[in-house]
Amino acid sequence: MVTVDRPTAQEDKVQRAPRARMTGTQRRHQLIEVARGLFAERGFEGTSIEEIAQRAGVSKPVVYEHFGGKEGLYAVVVDREMETLLEMVTSSLTKNRSRYRVQQVALALLTYMEDRTEGFQILVRGTPTSGDSGRYSSLLTDAISQVEHLLASDFQRRDRDPALAPLYAQALVGMVTATAQWWLDVREPSKEVVAAHLVNLCWNGLMHLELDPHLVGPNEPQDDATSES
Structure with a gap:
């Protein structure tokens, strides 16, 4: 006769203990974290409330109770990502000296994309209503505007035409964002090396590239004609 070991009263109590609410x-x-992963993977249209609820282990009414529907949940996810990225970029644009500032903007974007890849994919995928990357484009427009203001002041101090600042701002931000999106797919070299080479090109131009560029500290000599921003 086969003897079956029965769980002790203590083991039975542990097995039946309800999960903490x-x-x-x-x-x-x-729910936000679950939805962020699904929206990044499948987009707004390809994600359903039912699937969000199932992956979170709750019923659909719970999701509706918190967010009112898929649109409301999506809006919260996008707003959180925009806030995170905008804070990182704005902080980099408004502190430190000129070359170091350009370097930190590149690093901020690369770091955000590395740490919050799903969030970045949601931002560039587009909104459910417009079908374009309106939020991300808006963020880039804000960044370009800030860079334009900084360059205009710099150009004026150096007796250069400040009317050209918008052109250079578009070029700088465009170069950084395009390179960052390429790097997100390949993930090499490291983001620090990518940032150093981006600044090398921005700062020195093709004719005066450094042989071995590296990231600079905020107080290191930066070959900056304006010295302080």
Whole structure:
């Protein structure tokens, strides 16, 4: 006769212990993270409330209770990503000296894309209504505007035409963002090396490239004709 070991009373109690319920804030955060992964993977149209709920282990009414629907949840996900990226880029644009500032902008974008790849994919994929990357384009427009302002002041101090600042701002931001999107696919060399070479091109031009560019510290000599921004 085969003897079957029965669980002890203590083991049975452990096995049947209910999982701790999440607070409303914890549940909301969980749903946002689950939705962020699905939106990045499948886009807005390819993601359903049912699938979000299933992956989060809740019923559909719970998702509706927190966000009102898929559009509301998507908007929250996008707003959080925009806030994160904008804070990183703006901080880099408004501090430190000129070359170091350009370097930190490139690093901020690369770091965001590396750490929050899903969020970046959502931003560039487009909104459910317009079908274009309106939020990301808006962010780039803000960044270009800030760079334009900085360059105009720099050009004026150096007796150069400040009317050319918009052209250079478009070129600089465009070069950094295009290179960053390429790097997201290949992930090599390291983001620090990519940032150093981007600044090398921005700062020195093709005719005066450094042989071995490296990232500079905020107080290192930077061959900056304007010295301080």
